[in-house]
Amino acid sequence: MSSVSGMEGSSDAIYGLSKAAILGLTKSCAMNFSPYIRVNAVAPTMVNTPMMGTIPDWRKEEYLSHQLINTPVLPEDVADTVVFLLSDRAKHYTGATFDINNGGYLR
Numbered sequence: 001m002s003s004v005s006g007m008e009g010s011s012d013a014i015y016g017l018s019k020a021a022i023l024g025l026t027k028s029c030a031m032n033f034s035p036y037i038r039v040n041a042v043a044p045t046m047v048n049t050p051m052m053g054t055i056p057d058w059r060k061e062e063y064l065s066h067q068l069i070n071t072p073v074l075p076e077d078v079a080d081t082v083v084f085l086l087s088d089r090a091k092h093y094t095g096a097t098f099d100i101n102n103g104g105y106l107r
Contacts, residue, residue, distance in 0.1 A: 001041070001042055001078075002020075002022040002023050002026075002041045002042065002043040002097065003019040003044065004043055004044065004045045004046075004099070004104075004105060005020075006018075006019025006022060006023050007019075007020070007023065007097070007099065007105070008105050022041055023043070026039050026040060026041040026095060026096075027095050030094040030095030031095065035094075038085075038090070038091070038094040039094055039095065040090075040093055040094060040096045040097070040098060041096070041097045042078060042081050042085070042097075042098045043097050043098065043099050043100065044073055044077075044078050044100040044101070045063065045067070045073055045101040045102060045104055045105075046060065046064070046073065047073050047074065047075055047077075047078060048073060063104070066104035067101070067102035067103055067104040068103030070102075078100060081098050085098070
């Protein structure tokens with residue numbers, strides 16, 4: 001489990017570093033363990049959980065202003081992505097990052 005912070009950076013350097021490291025580890029493990037094990041990362045934006053209460057309102061508004069879809073990302077949305085990746089429907093994915101970001105931070 002990574003984060004948009006691992007892809008875009010974070011004001012919390014340790015958090016951003018650890019989430020970026022997961023993305024590199026995902027690719028390395030995919031190269032080393034394929035085709036026997038599929039390895040993918042999920043990198044959500046802010047997820048509507050109690051932890052969001054620790055983020056200042058101005059920071060939340062800044063993040064949310066980049067999103068094209070105004071519906072909050074819920075824990076169930078992240079879980080649905082993980083369930084998909086564990087299913088046979090995802091049999092052709094490995095080394096990928098699933099960026100759940102409501103259309104924010106498009107590259």
